[in-house]
Amino acid sequence: MSQNVLITGASSGIGRETALLLGKKHKKIAVMGYRHKDALEDLVDRLRTMGAECLYACGNLSDFSFVAAFVKEVLAAWGQIDILINNAGISYVGLLTDMDIEDWHRVMDANATSVFNTCKTVVPSMVRQKSGQILNISSIWGTTGASCE
DSSP states (O other), rough: OOOEEEEEEESHHHHHHHHHHHHTTTEEEEEEESSOHHHHHHHHHHHHHHOOOEEEESOOTTHHHHHHHHHHHHHHHHHHOEEEEOOOOOOOOOOGGGGGHHHHHOOOOOIIIHHHHHHHHHHHHHHHHTOOOOEEOGGGGTOOOOOTO
């Protein structure tokens, strides 16, 4: 059964490959990215070539109004979101002692606030439809420490 999927951080890496893999089974894929609009549009073209219907948005996922507007667009077009994949994330490479507060906020906005924003906007519709799945993806650094990570 095909489900409606929303994937963040889809312009490259794990998010892009996840979208391409799910595009083989699910025919409605919404994707979000931030800095790489050309790569996101290329992904959308590939998904459409595979027969998937796609919606996409390029912007800052830590901006609640941006996320809410896109989720509203997806729900208006498709009626529901069955699967939310929070994949967007960044790292800070360097010593904590060299990190400034702006770097801290940038990392926390990308890795935590973005997840809050997508969940806050998608969960009410999942509750109404009495179904839904949320997958939060982290890199290996989410569970294992490393020098300068």
